[in-house]
Amino acid sequence: MSKQKILEKYLSRLKPDQLEEFKKKLCTMDPPQGTNKIKTSQLRIKSAKEIAELIVECYTIQKGPPHVVNVFKNINLNQKATDLQKELKQVATTQQTVETPNNSATTVCNPPKIPKAKASTSQKIKDVKPTAVTNNVVGPSSKPTKKTTGDGIPGTSQNTEQTSTKTKAPKRKLDQSKKDQIDEQQTQPIKVPKHGELSKYDLSKYIKELTDESFKEFKTCLNDKDVLKPYKEIPKASLEKADRLDVAGLLINFYTKEKAPNVTIKILKKIGEADLAKQMQSKIGVK
Structure with missing residues (x-):
């Protein structure tokens, strides 16, 4: 961790x-x-x-x-x-x-020093004709030619073609796996909120319906022990500068998504906003 x-x-x-x-x-x-x-x-x-x-x-x-x-x-x-x-x-x-x-x-991976070749060995390398190597080299403008040995074994150009076809195979497999992931994401069911739950933004919609005076009264009730029983009150310092969206967040943080709607409805009834409380109850199915 x-x-x-x-x-x-x-x-x-x-x-x-x-x-x-x-x-x-x-x-x-x-x-x-x-x-x-x-x-x-x-x-x-x-x-x-x-x-x-x-x-x-x-x-x-x-x-x-x-x-x-x-x-x-x-x-x-x-x-x-x-x-x-x-x-x-x-x-x-x-x-x-x-x-x-x-x-x-990392200390082990330092390349070892290569000792200098003996004079006799270098002399032998100079004597070797480079014709066998140059015959297999494919130039940038020329097309690759197939070279076969006396037994009919494919040469360099044919081997390079086989290698290139092998490297393309994993790419097709990768594309298929990506497609499977997309199909799986599309078939996953959409998460629906549980009965009686509201998100911070949905809860704030009801609080925004309040006038400025009602909103002040609403915040005062959130700090009143007698009004909130059996729920705990929210500290006054947290409520002083909180706007409507902030208050919705505080409700969810303090009372959870399940209980925040019940607290909101209780206070709405207390401050004389019974119609708004009924709207909220019918929307989320809370009695």
């Missing part, structure tokens, strides 16, 4: 309130030497995978993971910091053991 995947794994295990605290600390702590701070706007409604990619992009794969360990320690997640540090060391050790054989192999 790569270092970036390990970061993604640990960030995905954080609770929503822990992840919010991590993002705040990541923006306020001094970055690794030679890098720039990550801004708060860059982390708005980011998934664990996107945050891990951003850390590696801004702080590099060498400096980013150790910095995450320090952030964990600063927000009192000491056990997670220790576990992450151990796992990163294991990955580094594994990469070193894999690279060692390759380095040793």
Whole structure:
């Protein structure tokens, strides 16, 4: 597993309130030497995978993971910091053991020095007439001629024709495999959302129907324990500057695709948007 995947794994295990605290600390702590701070706007409604990619992009794969360990320690997640540090060391050790054989192999591959030929051997080479070689050479403008020996064995030109036909065969096989992959992709069934689920963008369509005043009231309810029971409230800091699409993303991140529609319908009824709640219920089949 790569270092970036390990970061993604640990960030995905954080609770929503822990992840919010991590993002705040990541923006306020001094970055690794030679890098720039990550801004708060860059982390708005980011998934664990996107945050891990951003850390590696801004702080590099060498400096980013150790910095995450320090952030964990600063927000009192000491056990997670220790576990992450151990796992990163294991990955580094594994990469070193894999690279060692390759380095040793390159030293063996140096070509040996060819000793100089003796004077008698070079003299024999000069005496050999090059006629046998030149007869088989095909010039750029002349057509290849078939040469046969006394026993009727095909010569050089015939062998080259056979070789060229053999090299074309794998290309036809490759084209056939590509065709099979395309046919397989076309026959795969289209994924349909489960009953009662809505994507971030579908959910935002209903929230966009609200007036500015109703939208403010909607966000206030998302931070109200009494209104949301039995669901947990979303932190006020996350809601302050969030637009309608951002709020839809927060609903899915905090309550999942299955429960986010139920929470939305509950709040719509609370703020007097019963008609909009009914539209949503009939659309997704939620009572």
